[in-house]
Each structure stands twice: as C-alpha cells, then as structure tokens.
Amino acid sequence: MRKGSKHTLETKLKMRGHKRSKKFCKRLSEIAKLQERKPPSQSGAIPWNKGKIGLQIAWNKGIPMAKNSREKLRISINNLYSQHPEIKQKISEAITKCWQNNNYRKRCEEAQKGEKATLWKGGIQFEPYSPEFSREYRKSIRKRDGYRCRLCGKLGKSVHHIDYNKKNSNSLNLVTLCFRCHSKTNHNRKYWIKKLTVAETK
Numbered sequence: 040m041r042k043g044s045k046h047t048l049e050t051k052l053k054m055r056g057h058k059r060s061k062k063f064c065k066r067l068s069e070i071a072k073l074q075e076r077k078p079p080s081q082s083g084a085i086p087w088n089k090g091k092i093g094l095q096i097a098w099n100k101g102i103p104m105a106k107n108s109r110e111k112l113r114i115s116i117n118n119l120y121s122q123h124p125e126i127k128q129k130i131s132e133a134i135t136k137c138w139q140n141n142n143y144r145k146r147c148e149e150a151q152k153g154e155k156a157t158l159w160k161g162g163i164q165f166e167p168y169s170p171e172f173s174r175e176y177r178k179s180i181r182k183r184d185g186y187r188c189r190l191c192g193k194l195g196k197s198v199h200h201i202d203y204n205k206k207n208s209n210s211l212n213l214v215t216l217c218f219r220c221h222s223k224t225n226h227n228r229k230y231w232i233k234k235l236t237v238a239e240t241k
Contacts, residue, residue: 093146093147093150094146094147094150094151158225158226163205166205167205168205168206168208169205169206169207169208171208172205172208176208177198180198180210180213180214180215181195181196181198181215183210183215184214184215186215187215188215188216188217188220189214189215189216189235190216190217190220190234190235191217191219191220193217193219194217195215195216195217196215196217196218197215197216197217197218197221198213198214198215198216199213199214199215199216199221199224199235200212200213201213201214201232201235201236202232203228203232214235
C-alpha cells in the first residue's frame with residue numbers, strides 16, 4: 040500500500056471479517072452515497088428560509104424527535120453551557136436585544152396569534168368554566184394541597200384540570216401547580232393526564 044493512501048470502507052469492513060450479505064451491501068451503498076454528498080454551501084442547494092423575513096414554519100414542523108435524540112441534545116447543550124458560560128450569556132443578551140425591538144416583537148405576536156399558534160386547539164381556551172369553579176373553590180383546592188405545586192413542591196397558585204375538561208370541576212380532577220409547571224402541561228396532554236392522575240391518587 041502506498042504511503043499516505045487510505046483503505047476504502049469496503050476494504051476496512053472486509054479486514055474486520057464482515058460477510059457480504061444483502062443487508063451489508065445495502066448499508067455499504069448508503070454510506071457511499073452519504074460520503075459523496077456535498078454540504079449545501081458546496082452543492083449549490085438553496086436554504087429553505089433564504090430571503091424570508093420574520094418567523095417561518097420550519098420544514099420539519101410536526102415531525103417528533105426521537106426520545107433518545109432529544110435526551111442526547113439536552114445533555115450536549117447542558118455540557119456546552121457548563122463548559123462555556125459565556126456562550127449562554129451571549130445568547131441571553133441577543134434574545135433580550137431582539138425583544139427590545141418593537142417591530143420584531145409585533146411580528147412574533149402576529150405569527151403566534153389565533154390559528155397560527157403552535158398550541159392552537161380550536162379556540163377551547165375561550166370556553167367558560169363551570170359555575171362551581173369560583174375563586175373561593177380554587178382557594179380551597181390550593182389550601183388542600185398546602186399551597187404547594189404537586190409536581191415540583193414550590194409555591195403553587197394555579198389550579199389545573201387534570202383531564203383538561205373545564206366543565207369537570209370535581210375536586211379529584213383539580214390539582215395545584217406553580218406557574219412554570221402549569222405552562223408545561225400545555226404540551227403532551229396524554230403524558231400529563233397520566234402523571235397528574237397518579238400524583239392525585241397518592
């Protein structure tokens with residue numbers, strides 16, 4: 040073998056004792072295609088958001104990320120911030136500067152208004168609560184829970200319907216949450232129904 044030259048991927052796999060099965064050949068061709076592919080900057084591909092101003096709907100919206108991928112991303116970001124706190128500070132300053140711009144803030148508000156909102160559920164937020172869901176009744180629920188969030192244990196001021204049904208104001212369907220945990224329950228409703236039902240039965 041000449042000095043400075045490298046073994047091909049196929050040769051490396053042969054040296055490792057891989058057999059040329061159909062699955063192996065298919066995987067080999069896939070890897071070869073990936074290696075031949077050039078980055079967008081070199082292949083002449085146009086970015087999906089080029090020339091567009093303001094908030095745009097991402098190409099991968101609605102495609103859920105795998106749990107293991109989400110966990111890997113979370114760990115890598117936490118490691119990055121812990122090793123380089125100046126990066127987190129720069130991002131924070133950039134976001135603060137953006138929100139000080141009234142035009143930018145207005146565009147963001149318009150992009151998430153009504154049916155354009157990410158968490159739009161057909162306008163159910165405008166539906167009225169049941170008559171018994173009064174201020175005094177909510178106060179009694181908070182008192183029952185010791186004015187503590189049932190998820191994190193911090194001071195709780197919000198009263199949440201476990202099954203998200205505003206008409207079902209049974210005390211077993213209500214739980215005290217802090218503002219932060221209450222905002223989390225707007226996502227992945229099936230998960231929170233199960234988790235809060237277990238928390239309420241304890």
